[in-house]
Amino acid sequence: MSTLPKAAPATSRWDRAIDWVDDRVNLSELFSFLTHFGLIYTPIDTKRPLRDVLHQVRTTPLESYARWPHILGLLTALLFGLEAVSGILLAFYYQPTTLSAYDSTRSIVRDVMLGWLVHHVHMWGSYLLCGVVLVRMLRLFWDGLYKAPREILWFSAVGLAWLVIQLDFTGLLLPWDVKSYWAAQRGLEIVWSLPIVGPLFSTLVGGRTMSEDVLNRFYVLHIIVLPLMYLGFVYLTFATMRRVGLSRIAGAVPKLTTFRRHVSDLIVITLLLFAGLVTLATLMPYQFHGAADPYQTPKGTLPPWYMLAPYALFQLPIPRWIPGLGLLAVALALPFLPAIVKGAGERLDEKRLRMAGLGVFGLWLVLSVLGALVDRK
Amino acid sequence: MAGSEGRTEQPQGGESGPGRRQFLRTLSGAFLGIWALGGAGALAAYMRAPEEDHSSTDRIVRIGKLDELRIGEARLVRHGVSPFFVIRTGSESVIALSAVCTHVRCILDYDHERRGLVCPCHDGRFDLNGNVVSGPPPRALPTYEVSTRAGEVFVRV
Ligand code: FES
Numbered sequence: 032m033s034t035l036p037k038a039a040p041a042t043s044r045w046d047r048a049i050d051w052v053d054d055r056v057n058l059s060e061l062f063s064f065l066t067h068f069g070l071i072y073t074p075i076d077t078k079r080p081l082r083d084v085l086h087q088v089r090t091t092p093l094e095s096y097a098r099w100p101h102i103l104g105l106l107t108a109l110l111f112g113l114e115a116v117s118g119i120l121l122a123f124y125y126q127p128t129t130l131s132a133y134d135s136t137r138s139i140v141r142d143v144m145l146g147w148l149v150h151h152v153h154m155w156g157s158y159l160l161c162g163v164v165l166v167r168m169l170r171l172f173w174d175g176l177y178k179a180p181r182e183i184l185w186f187s188a189v190g191l192a193w194l195v196i197q198l199d200f201t202g203l204l205l206p207w208d209v210k211s212y213w214a215a216q217r218g219l220e221i222v223w224s225l226p227i228v229g230p231l232f233s234t235l236v237g238g239r240t241m242s243e244d245v246l247n248r249f250y251v252l253h254i255i256v257l258p259l260m261y262l263g264f265v266y267l268t269f270a271t272m273r274r275v276g277l278s279r280i281a282g283a284v285p286k287l288t289t290f291r292r293h294v295s296d297l298i299v300i301t302l303l304l305f306a307g308l309v310t311l312a313t314l315m316p317y318q319f320h321g322a323a324d325p326y327q328t329p330k331g332t333l334p335p336w337y338m339l340a341p342y343a344l345f346q347l348p349i350p351r352w353i354p355g356l357g358l359l360a361v362a363l364a365l366p367f368l369p370a371i372v373k374g375a376g377e378r379l380d381e382k383r384l385r386m387a388g389l390g391v392f393g394l395w396l397v398l399s400v401l402g403a404l405v406d407r408k
Numbered sequence: 409m410a411g412s413e414g415r416t417e418q419p420q421g422g423e424s425g426p427g428r429r430q431f432l433r434t435l436s437g438a439f440l441g442i443w444a445l446g447g448a449g450a451l452a453a454y455m456r457a458p459e460e461d462h463s464s465t466d467r468i469v470r471i472g473k474l475d476e477l478r479i480g481e482a483r484l485v486r487h488g489v490s491p492f493f494v495i496r497t498g499s500e501s502v503i504a505l506s507a508v509c510t511h512v513r514c515i516l517d518y519d520h521e522r523r524g525l526v527c528p529c530h531d532g533r534f535d536l537n538g539n540v541v542s543g544p545p546p547r548a549l550p551t552y553e554v555s556t557r558a559g560e561v562f563v564r565v
Binding site: 217327332 | 484489507512515530
C-alpha cells in the first residue's frame with residue numbers, strides 16, 4: 032500500500048471539497064465505475080481516497096485502445112453512448128401507439144427544434160453500430176482472438192452483435208412508417224421460423240403479427256431491456272480487458288501512452304464521431320414514406336438487411352424450419368466457437384479455420400444479395 | 409458459498425450430521441427450484457398477451473347488406489390481425505377468404521379479371537377457393553363460412 036504514489040496534500044478549494052465529500056462517500060468506488068465501463072483500465076484500489084487514486088491513474092502509463100484495431104471495441108461503447116443520449120431525447124416526444132407513432136415521429140423531425148438532427152443522428156448511429164459490431168466480430172475471428180484466455184471477450188462480442196441486431200430490429204418498427212412496418216413484419220416472419228425460439232419470442236413480443244401490443248413491447252425492449260443487456264456486455268468486455276489485457280500481434284511490444292494523451296484521444300474520437308454522424312444525418316436524412324396501413328402491402332419491401340439471407344431461403348419450396356434451424360445453429364455455434372475449435376483440436380489449423388469462416392461469410396453475403404433481389408420485380 | 413462452508417466445518421452432530429446437512433441442502437435446493445419454476449411460469453403467463461378476437465360475439469362479423477355488394481366485387485374487411493375478403497360470386501353466393509398471403513403475410517389484392525387473389529410481394533396467386541395457383545405461397549388460404557340472414561351478410565371467423 033505504502034509503495035503506491037500519494038497525491039499532494041490538498042491546497043486549493045477544489046481539492047478540499049473533494050476531500051470533504053470523500054470523507055463521507057466513497058468517491059473512489061464511484062469513480063471505479065468509469066473503469067468498469069472503459070474510460071481507463073488501470074486497476075485501482077477503491078479503499079484509497081479519490082485524489083490518491085486519480086494521482087495514480089494520471090501517472091501510470093497505459094496502453095491506449097484508442098487506436099486501430101482496438102478502436103472497434105471502443106466504438107461499440109461510444110456509439111452506444113451516443114445512441115443512448117439521442118434515444119432518451121427522442122423518447123421525450125415519441126408515442127408508441129399505432130395511432131400516434133408515425134405522427135409523433137414526423138413531428139419530432141418536422142416541428143421540434145433540432146428534432147431532425149436528433150432523430151437522424153440516432154438512425155445513422157444505429158447503422159454505424161451495426162457495421163462496427165460486424166467488422167469487430169470479423170476481425171476478432173480473423174486474428175484468432177477467441178482463443179484462451181479471450182473466450183469471454185469473444186462471447187461478449189457475439190452477444191453485443193446479437194443485441195445490436197435486436198436493437199435495430201425493434202427500433203426499425205417504431206416510426207410505424209410503411210417501409211419500416213412491413214420490413215419488421217417480414218422480420219417477425221423470419222423470427223417465427225426459428226424452432227422453439229420463434230414461438231417463445233413471439234410470446235414475448237405479443238404476437239406473430241403486428242399489433243398495438245407488438246409496438247409497445249418493441250418499444251420497451253428497445254429502450255429498457257436490450258440497452259441494459261448491452262451495458263452488461265460492455266461491462267463484460269472491459270472486465271475481460273482488465274484481466275487479460277489488450278490483444279496484440281505476436282511479438283509486438285506494447286506501446287504505452289500517458290493517461291492525458293489517452294483521454295484527449297478519446298475526446299477527439301468522440302467529437303469526430305459526432306461530427307461524422309451529424310454530417311451523415313444532414314446529407315442523408317431519413318425518408319418517410321407515409322404511415323403504415325396494416326391492410327395494404329406496398330411493393331418491394333425488404334426485411335432488414337441482416338435478415339436477407341434467411342429471407343432468400345424462404346423463396347425456396349422447402350419448409351420454413353429448415354432455414355430457421357440453420358440460422359439458429361449458426362446463432363448458437365458462434366458464441367461457442369472457442370469450445371468448438373478446441374474440441375476439433377489439431378484437425379483445424381488456423382488457416383483452414385479462417386478459410387471456413389470466410390466461406391460462411393461469403394455464403395451469407397451471396398444469400399443476402401439474392402434476398403435483396405427477391406422483391407425487385 | 410454453502411458448499412465451501414460444508415467442507416471446512418467439522419460436523420458436530422455425530423454420525424447423522426453430514427447426512428442431515430446434505431438432506432437439508434437438497435431440500436432447500438428443491439424449494440428454491442420450485443419457486444424459480446413458479447416465478448418463470450407466472451412471468452410467462454403474464455407476458456402472454458390476451459388474444460384480441462376471443463369473445464364469441466367477435467367471431468361473427470357483420471359485413472353489411474347483400475345488395476350493397478355487386479356481383480364479382482370483392483371487399484376487404486379490416487378485421488384485426490386477420491383481414492379477409494368477402495366476394496360475391498353470384499346473385500346468392502358469397503364467399504369469404506383470408507386476405508393474408510401464406511408466404512410472408514403480405515396483404516393480397518383481388519384480381520378482377522382472373523377472378524383470384526394476387527400477392528403484391530412475390531406474385532403468389534390464389535383462386536377463389538383459396539388454393540395456390542402459382543408462386544411461392546406454401547399453403548392454401550383459410551376460407552370462412554358465410555351466412556345471409558334477412559339480406560345481411562355475416563362471416564364466421
Ligand atoms: S408474400 Fe405473398 S407471395 Fe410472398
